[in-house]
Amino acid sequence: MGDLHEYLEQLKKKIPDSVFGTGTFQGQDYAVVRAEKIADICRFFKDELGFDFLTDVTAAHFPDEEYQFEVIYHLYSFSKNERVRLKTKLREGEEAQTVTSVWRSANWNEREAYDMFGIVFTGHPDLRRILMPEEYDEFPLRKDFPMKGR
Amino acid sequence: MERFTTEKVDGDSEILTINMGPSHPSTHGVLRVVLQLDGETVVKATPHVGYLHRGMEKIAENKTYHQFIPYTDRFDYLAPLSNNVGYVLAVEKLLGIEIPPRGQFLRIMICELSRIAAHLVFVGTMALDIGAGTVFFLSFQQREYLYDIFEKLTGARFTNSYTRVGGVARDIPDGWIEMVRKFISTLPKEIDDYDRLLTRNRIWLGRTQNVGVISADDAKDFGLTGPNLRGSGVEYDVRRAFPYTGYENFDFEIPTGTVGDAYDRYLVRMEEMRQSVRIMRQALSRLPDGPVSADAPKIFLPQKEKVLTKMEELIHHFILITESFDAPEGEVYNSIEAPKGELGFYIVSKGGKSPYRLRIRSPSFNNLQALPKILVGRLYSDAVATIASLDPVLGEVDR
Numbered sequence: 001m002g003d004l005h006e007y008l009e010q011l012k013k014k015i016p017d018s019v020f021g022t023g024t025f026q027g028q029d030y031a032v033v034r035a036e037k038i039a040d041i042c043r044f045f046k047d048e049l050g051f052d053f054l055t056d057v058t059a060a061h062f063p064d065e066e067y068q069f070e071v072i073y074h075l076y077s078f079s080k081n082e083r084v085r086l087k088t089k090l091r092e093g094e095e096a097q098t099v100t101s102v103w104r105s106a107n108w109n110e111r112e113a114y115d116m117f118g119i120v121f122t123g124h125p126d127l128r129r130i131l132m133p134e135e136y137d138e139f140p141l142r143k144d145f146p147m148k149g150r
Numbered sequence: 151m152e153r154f155t156t157e158k159v160d161g162d163s164e165i166l167t168i169n170m171g172p173s174h175p176s177t178h179g180v181l182r183v184v185l186q187l188d189g190e191t192v193v194k195a196t197p198h199v200g201y202l203h204r205g206m207e208k209i210a211e212n213k214t215y216h217q218f219i220p221y222t223d224r225f226d227y228l229a230p231l232s233n234n235v236g237y238v239l240a241v242e243k244l245l246g247i248e249i250p251p252r253g254q255f256l257r258i259m260i261c262e263l264s265r266i267a268a269h270l271v272f273v274g275t276m277a278l279d280i281g282a283g284t285v286f287f288l289s290f291q292q293r294e295y296l297y298d299i300f301e302k303l304t305g306a307r308f309t310n311s312y313t314r315v316g317g318v319a320r321d322i323p324d325g326w327i328e329m330v331r332k333f334i335s336t337l338p339k340e341i342d343d344y345d346r347l348l349t350r351n352r353i354w355l356g357r358t359q360n361v362g363v364i365s366a367d368d369a370k371d372f373g374l375t376g377p378n379l380r381g382s383g384v385e386y387d388v389r390r391a392f393p394y395t396g397y398e399n400f401d402f403e404i405p406t407g408t409v410g411d412a413y414d415r416y417l418v419r420m421e422e423m424r425q426s427v428r429i430m431r432q433a434l435s436r437l438p439d440g441p442v443s444a445d446a447p448k449i450f451l452p453q454k455e456k457v458l459t460k461m462e463e464l465i466h467h468f469i470l471i472t473e474s475f476d477a478p479e480g481e482v483y484n485s486i487e488a489p490k491g492e493l494g495f496y497i498v499s500k501g502g503k504s505p506y507r508l509r510i511r512s513p514s515f516n517n518l519q520a521l522p523k524i525l526v527g528r529l530y531s532d533a534v535a536t537i538a539s540l541d542p543v544l545g546e547v548d549r
Contacts (some may be wrong), residue, residue, distance in 0.1 A: 025480035025481055025482065026243055026244065026246060026480060026482050028481075028482055028483065030481070052370055053370050053373070054373055055373070055485075055492065055494065055511060056483075056494060056496065056509070056511040058496060058509040058511075060498055060506070060507040061507075072496065072509075074483055074494070074496070074511070078370070078384065078386060081391050081392075083392075083483070085483065103371055103373065104371045104372055104373075104519070105371065105372050105373025105516055105519060107519060108515065108516070108518075108519050109373075109516075112515075116207075129200075130199060130200060131199065131200035131203040131548055131549075132200060132203065133200075140205060140208055141207060141208055145208075147208065147209075147211075147212045
């Protein structure tokens, strides 16, 4: 992980009120950023800071919290050889913004997050289920979905 | 489902929709691709995945960290040991423990042997798909010797489950080093044989050169990793970029392609096998003595002999088996260079004995995304060569 805090200072100058907080664990930093601005934020990280590779997009469900869903982005820069982790938080029913316009690899990753958690990515070109059958109407990785299935 | 449908476009031209897979010999598992053809040219390709979805990420939330290790065998089932290492490294990162040098060397050796095993399957099956059956039998013979090596070390040929959080299941058995020495001394000659059969073979060149071309920018944009990314000329290897378990102390080269076609991806994998042999030689010549597992009695299972004779070990054994260990609260992302590319694990822990969320970033899933782009405009017969050259493993795509 590189010097995330420096990048965030640059980000704040460009897009005010975009960063909510940061955290660190075992030497890995992450930043919680504004969900409504995520496409712009990612665009900034790609174009201005050189994070030209999206390693992964995934989500997590925290049913007891006000913001039930987290969407987690892992970015990588070939020139800097650094990784960055960004997160957005969403309430139940809130829609996420797609980052497919920034990296095409977000396409399947966001489809999987939709498939497993029911998070809708607005602006996604092809938001269908990817692993579960098309007619399935549950979101299996939500915490209220039982292990044995339904 | 109907096997194919046709529809008329622009009056005279007809678009034929055909269904390839999920059970098709050249899709290497249960990949289904719906192809729309104008004559023999692909105008649209839509991959459908998920036929092997077993809900690994959900299962992980309901198992202890140790209990999940056997499931990792079943992601990329052509290189189970590599998955084992990737998973336990992520858990060890979460716990903040490191294992002793001998254990690290052993992990590097099994990672490289699995890379060889996976690439042997690649070269054999790709040649078979394109119509060169001989290579398949030769490479599977070598893979068979490798499986004997795995069996001797781990007790299983296929689903090895050899690593543990904090080490590996057991130290090297007698005679194993000699088996490995013999194997890596004969393998380069075998690879030269495949080289002679394929690399300058006119049919092979015709079927793979300029087929399934991915530019470097596209490869980055689609999230490709591993030999598929390097075939397009991007020198990215997790072993070099973020060295783990001691790879920084080994000399090896990262082969890259120039065109990004199926032929480049083939060449990259062939060279990677030779580099793996090189790493194996270094590992064998410098293999240190000492324990293979971390001195972490609250995490790693004690030796069986001690369990039967010592009180403290018996207690640790009992607690670990019945309750397992607690992980601290936090989140980590850790990845390794698996044979197919970057295999990452993102673990969110809220404390306790199971991960709160375990995300598996599998290389094949992202690698397959490029398929619709590179098939379009090419011939139907190239689809087979292209899929084979991307080398997806569906166990890893669907998880």
